[in-house]
Amino acid sequence: METWSTATIQAFRHALLTWYDQEGRDLPWRHDHDPYHVWVSEIMLQQTQVNTVIPYYQRFMAAFPTVTALARASEPDLLKAWQGLGYYSRARNLQRAARQIVDDYHEEWPRTAASLQDLSGIGPYTASAIASIAFGQVVPAVDGNAFRVFARLLKIDADIAQPKTRQLFTEIIQPIVDPQRPGDFNQAIMDLGSSYMTAQKSDPAHSPVRAFDASWRTGTVDQYPVKTKKPRPKLVPYYGLIIHAPAGYLLVQRTRQQMLAGYWSYPLVPQAELQDPEATAPATLTADLATLHQRWAADYQIPATFAPLGGAPVSHTYTHQRWQVKLLVATLTKTPPLTFYPGKWVPAAEIAALPLPKVQEKMMTRWAQRQAAAKQ
DNA sequence: GAGGCGTGGAG
DNA sequence: TCTCCAAGCCT
Numbered sequence: 280m281e282t283w284s285t286a287t288i289q290a291f292r293h294a295l296l297t298w299y300d301q302e303g304r305d306l307p308w309r310h311d312h313d314p315y316h317v318w319v320s321e322i323m324l325q326q327t328q329v330n331t332v333i334p335y336y337q338r339f340m341a342a343f344p345t346v347t348a349l350a351r352a353s354e355p356d357l358l359k360a361w362q363g364l365g366y367y368s369r370a371r372n373l374q375r376a377a378r379q380i381v382d383d384y385h386e387e388w389p390r391t392a393a394s395l396q397d398l399s400g401i402g403p404y405t406a407s408a409i410a411s412i413a414f415g416q417v418v419p420a421v422d423g424n425a426f427r428v429f430a431r432l433l434k435i436d437a438d439i440a441q442p443k444t445r446q447l448f449t450e451i452i453q454p455i456v457d458p459q460r461p462g463d464f465n466q467a468i469m470d471l472g473s474s475y476m477t478a479q480k481s482d483p484a485h486s487p488v489r490a491f492d493a494s495w496r497t498g499t500v501d502q503y504p505v506k507t508k509k510p511r512p513k514l515v516p517y518y519g520l521i522i523h524a525p526a527g528y529l530l531v532q533r534t535r536q537q538m539l540a541g542y543w544s545y546p547l548v549p550q551a552e553l554q555d556p557e558a559t560a561p562a563t564l565t566a567d568l569a570t571l572h573q574r575w576a577a578d579y580q581i582p583a584t585f586a587p588l589g590g591a592p593v594s595h596t597y598t599h600q601r602w603q604v605k606l607l608v609a610t611l612t613k614t615p616p617l618t619f620y621p622g623k624w625v626p627a628a629e630i631a632a633l634p635l636p637k638v639q640e641k642m643m644t645r646w647a648q649r650q651a652a653a654k655q
Numbered sequence: 656g657a658g659g660c661g662t663g664g665a666g
Numbered sequence: 667t668c669t670c671c672a673a674g675c676c677t
Binding site: 365366368538600 | 656657659660661663664665
């Protein structure tokens with residue numbers, strides 16, 4: 280890898296910040312340096328693209344304008360505000376941290392990266408981003424952009440998928456951060472990483488810091504950063520149970536221990552709990568249904584008789600799982616009480632008011648299409 | 656330290 | 667349809 284002299288570092292800062300002053304993006308959370316604004320935006324931006332975040336950020340600030348308002352928000356309101364943004368534990372951690380700030384810190388924010396990390400959901404990157412942008416601490420904010428940009432500029436060979444590599448990059452970047460404008464420096468690196476120095480289809484030849492780009496100079500841009508790949512998502516087959524009664528549809532709230540915690544969906548039964556999940560033969564489905572009828576009647580006190588909706592399973596892919604949901608429909612003429620089951624009957628018109636994950640929207644869309652087709 | 660945790664866009 | 671990627675954190 281390359282190393283830079285003091286003169287090179289100063290020239291780099293100047294080139295970077297001159298470009299940033301002219302071409303830096305005007306984003307809603309850049310209108311001031313309020314730590315609440317910086318913090319909420321940084322949490323939303325974790326693993327999420329800027330264009331996706333903007334409308335969520337604006338709605339969130341309208342709904343929860345202060346850290347106190349966020350601390351007092353109801354969980355359904357919070358989850359509804361986060362619906363569709365993904366990584367839903369971020370929302371819960373955000374409110375937990377808001378309550379820490381109000382209750383434990385009396386709304387006096389920690390001002391250093393080290394102390395900010397004591398708040399829920401704030402790790403090394405987010406702590407450094409807030410500390411530098413809101414409070415002017417001279418620390419590098421080492422995110423995916425910083426990894427990629429400096430790996431290319433300096434031809435750093437360390438595998439950025441390895442957690443220990445963060446320390447190396449932090450030590451390399453620390454003396455490069457502009458001590459006069461650390462927050463702008465970090466944001467400029469991010470803008471660079473999302474424009475000229477993107478992961479794919481980058482344009483290093485026109486970058487404002489191309490003179491400092493060792494990988495471009497040597498024609499090895501595509502070799503950086505070094506990053507080992509993650510395994511493919513695992514197939515997880517489910518039955519999705521569309522059960523409707525005079526009082527509405529049966530929806531269940533996912534538990535704290537499950538993914539999509541707190542969000543509502545049709546009951547989902549892992550096919551693994553029934554028959555061979557790999558088998559798709561009609562006979563297997565029939566056997567499954569018999570089991571399902573029995574179990575549903577016994578466990579949940581609901582006399583449901585399920586019929587396959589047909590068509591391809593609803594498919595939804597997460598980072599680590601690929602769900603294939605076979606939809607089954609049961610129509611009940613009376614509404615059974617839900618004595619032992621953690622769900623509720625929801626009138627069709629009221630479902631959209633609940634916090635719903637994407638896979639539930641897909642299942643509802645499929646069911647609506649089928650009903651529309653049946654009317655033809 | 657490896658794996659869990661969502662969604663949408665680009666090619 | 668499939669693959670990879672996008673301002674990570676938690677356990």
